[in-house]
Amino acid sequence: MKIRVKLFAAAQETIGRDEITVELEEPANIAQLRLRLSQEYPKLAPLVSKSMFAIDNQYAQEDSPLSENAEVACIPPVSGG
Amino acid sequence: MKIRVKLFAAAQETIGRDEITVELEEPANIAQLRLRLSQEYPKLAPLVSKSMFAIDNQYAQEDSPLSENAEVACIPPVSGG
Amino acid sequence: MIELTQSTIDTSKILKEVASSDAGATVLFLGTTRRTTDHLVTELLTYTAYEPMAREQMARLEDQARRRWPLQNCVLVHRLGEVAIGEASVAVAVSSGHRRAAFEAASWLIDILKETVPVWKREHWNTGQAAWVHPGVERSSGDVTP
Amino acid sequence: MIELTQSTIDTSKILKEVASSDAGATVLFLGTTRRTTDHLVTELLTYTAYEPMAREQMARLEDQARRRWPLQNCVLVHRLGEVAIGEASVAVAVSSGHRRAAFEAASWLIDILKETVPVWKREHWNTGQAAWVHPGVERSSGDVTP
Numbered sequence: 001m002k003i004r005v006k007l008f009a010a011a012q013e014t015i016g017r018d019e020i021t022v023e024l025e026e027p028a029n030i031a032q033l034r035l036r037l038s039q040e041y042p043k044l045a046p047l048v049s050k051s052m053f054a055i056d057n058q059y060a061q062e063d064s065p066l067s068e069n070a071e072v073a074c075i076p077p078v079s080g081g
Numbered sequence: 082m083k084i085r086v087k088l089f090a091a092a093q094e095t096i097g098r099d100e101i102t103v104e105l106e107e108p109a110n111i112a113q114l115r116l117r118l119s120q121e122y123p124k125l126a127p128l129v130s131k132s133m134f135a136i137d138n139q140y141a142q143e144d145s146p147l148s149e150n151a152e153v154a155c156i157p158p159v160s161g162g
Numbered sequence: 163m164i165e166l167t168q169s170t171i172d173t174s175k176i177l178k179e180v181a182s183s184d185a186g187a188t189v190l191f192l193g194t195t196r197r198t199t200d201h202l203v204t205e206l207l208t209y210t211a212y213e214p215m216a217r218e219q220m221a222r223l224e225d226q227a228r229r230r231w232p233l234q235n236c237v238l239v240h241r242l243g244e245v246a247i248g249e250a251s252v253a254v255a256v257s258s259g260h261r262r263a264a265f266e267a268a269s270w271l272i273d274i275l276k277e278t279v280p281v282w283k284r285e286h287w288n289t290g291q292a293a294w295v296h297p298g299v300e301r302s303s304g305d306v307t308p
Numbered sequence: 309m310i311e312l313t314q315s316t317i318d319t320s321k322i323l324k325e326v327a328s329s330d331a332g333a334t335v336l337f338l339g340t341t342r343r344t345t346d347h348l349v350t351e352l353l354t355y356t357a358y359e360p361m362a363r364e365q366m367a368r369l370e371d372q373a374r375r376r377w378p379l380q381n382c383v384l385v386h387r388l389g390e391v392a393i394g395e396a397s398v399a400v401a402v403s404s405g406h407r408r409a410a411f412e413a414a415s416w417l418i419d420i421l422k423e424t425v426p427v428w429k430r431e432h433w434n435t436g437q438a439a440w441v442h443p444g445v446e447r448s449s450g451d452v453t454p
Contacts, residue, residue, distance in 0.1 A: 008358055009428035010440040010451055050445050054426070057361040073358055073426075079441035080355065080362075080386055080427030081339045081398045081418065089212055090282035091294040091305050131299050135280070138215040154212055154280075160295035161209065161216075161240055161281030162193045162252045162272065177319055183343045183394040189414075192323070192334040196405060248329040259342060261418060268335075269411045 001026050003033060003066055006073040011051070014043050024066065030055075031062040033072070051076045082107050084114060084147055087154035092132070095124050105147065111136075112143040118155070132157045164220040165239040166211060171250045182234040185257035187264040191272050193252040195245070195283070203288040207245045212280040216240070219279045227256070227271055231263040238271065240281055251283075252276075310366040311385040312357060317396045328380040331403035333410040337418050338396040341429070349434040353391045358426040362386070365425045373402070373417055377409040384417065386427055397429075398422075 004021045012018050022036050030053045038045040052075040053060050059075070066072065085102045093099050103117050111134045119126040133156040134141050140156070147153065163179055173190065180188055195207055220238045227236060234257040245251045254271045258264040286292040293306045309325055319336065326334055341353055366384045373382060380403040391397045400417045404410040432438040439452045 006358065008426070009356060009430070010442055010445075013440065013451070013453070046448070047442065047445055050442070054358070054361055057364045059424070073361065075358065075361075075426050076428070076440075077442040077444050078422070078424065078426055079429040079443060080357070080425050081422035087212065089280065090210060090284070091296055091299075094294065094305070094307070127302070128296065128299055131296070135212070135215055138218045140278070154215065156212065156215075156280050157282070157294075158296040158298050159276070159278065159280055160283040160297060161211070161279050162276035173323055174320055177338070181340075181394065183340075186340055186342050188336075188338040188340065188396075190334075190336040190338075191407070191411075192336075193407070194327075194329075194332055194334065196332050197329045248327065250334075261337070261339070261415075265337075265411060265415045269407075272407060 001028070001066075001068045003028070003068065003072055005033070005037065006071070008074070009076055011044060011047050011074055011076050014047065015041060028066045029062065030060050030064050030066070033066060037074070047076050048074065082109070082147075082149045084109070084149065084153055086114070086118065087152070089155070090157055092125060092128050092155055092157050095128065096122060109147045110144050111141050111147070114147060114153070128157050129155065163237045164217055164224065165237075166213060166216060166242055167239060168241070168243045171239055171241060171253045173253065176237050176239065176253055176255045179237050180235040180255045180257040182257050184259060185234040186259050187261035188255065188257045189264040189268040191254040191268050192250040193272065194248060194250050197247050202285070204247060204285045205288050206247065206286040207251065208284045208286070209240070209242045209245060209251060210282050210284070211240070211242055216280050220275065223271060223274055223278070227267045230270075231258060231267040232260065233258050233263065233267055236267070236271075238275065240279065242281075309383045310363055310370065311383075312359060312362060312388055313385060314387070314389045317385055317387060317399045319399065322383050322385065322399055322401045325383050326381040326401045326403040328403050330405060331380040332405050333407035334401065334403045335410040335414040337400040337414050339398040339418065340394060340396050341391070343393050348431070350393060350431045351434050352393065352432040353397065354430045354432070355386070355388045355391060355397060356428050356430070357386070357388055362426050366421065369417060369420055369424070373413045376416075377404060377413040378406065379404050379409065379413055382413070382417075384421065386425065388427075
């Protein structure tokens with residue numbers, strides 16, 4: 001399945017796009033997405049290893065399952081405030 | 082010596098004056114003033130027993146010495162804020 | 163800054179006063195008297211102070227807070243005279259490079275201000291009666307005035 | 309109330325929003341970025357957010373705070389876009405019948421907001437360079453843009 005992943009801040013700047021699409025075999029979870037992103041985008045690997053992921057506007061766990069319709073986002077360490 | 086004592090809030094209202102004068106034998110301290118006030122103004126006794134006293138704008142201790150020139154005030158429990 | 167004022171507390175002015183480009187955190191506390199205390203409905207408050215001592219005591223508390231926490235600025239304001247229910251009677255504002263310090267200092271300042279600054283509140287109830295508030299002192303009927 | 313805004317944080321509006329005649333205590337926290345971070349001089353900040361999630365997360369934090377403390381009102385505001393040094397980038401305001409609850413809730417809210425709300429700061433230095441701030445991630449030279 002195709003998973004579109006929103007990118008923000010340094011992740012967006014590194015790749016030059018605000019969204020990337022990766023192909024994952026079903027069933028897939030956040031841990032597998034994290035691995036795939038690091039392999040396909042080596043420049044993103046250091047940031048991805050420290051990032052959280054969100055599914056449908058909520059923080060997800062490593063074993064949270066992914067589906068094609070879900071809105072998935074890579075959340076690098078936040079710095080609001 | 083004559084000690085003038087400033088009164089505030091319920092103490093002032095009870096006596097109807099913002100200052101009273103008591104005569105104390107030298108040397109005298111706050112404990113002796115407290116006792117004299119309660120004897121001379123029985124209506125003030127319940128409040129005086131719960132009050133602090135100040136000498137020259139600072140809280141005084143029971144054994145703080147009094148002098149005629151000092152500004153002395155009876156500070157009933159405060160309720161600011 | 164220490165202030166005893168007959169006017170409404172101006173929070174914009176206070177926040178401008180504590181602002182500092184070296185301060186990462188500003189904490190403002192506003193104390194308001196609630197409409198209901200016990201079973202009586204309070205309609206209005208009047209505050210009185212032993213003014214010279216209140217100012218000196220507030221300045222001492224500011225000094226103590228500055229020695230204890232790394233503060234940039236500190237403002238303590240208390241209203242005197244009539245204060246409507248819902249309006250702030252007291253304001254404490256501090257700024258610091260560290261938010262933990264700002265929270266701790268503001269919290270400590272309002273606690274110790276309420277315990278030690280010679281200011282007294284008079285409650286005016288919807289019954290038309292009024293009385294001074296002296297925590298820990300039992301109110302006798304003579305203390306309630308029509 | 310939850311707000312993400314491009315405009316200056318309006319503290320008077322926020323304090324009006326949290327005011328309540330049942331609340332004895334109001335605590336407002338303002339977070340400002342200091343001029344100096346490490347050895348670089350920061351001249352300007354820009355903030356970006358994953359806006360829908362930031363709003364939802366802020367609302368979840370408000371809910372959690374209301375379950376944990378007896379709050380009357382709660383306002384969380386974060387600025388986005390350009391923020392000058394010395395201007396507030398974030399505001400937390402709560403009102404409660406009890407000042408301890410108001411201090412604890414405001415302190416908890418700013419801590420958890422800074423940890424979990426998807427907002428990112430970009431520092432623009434006096435060298436003309438700029439970089440995103442990601443705590444715990446080592447900055448590579450490629451992350452600093454001219």
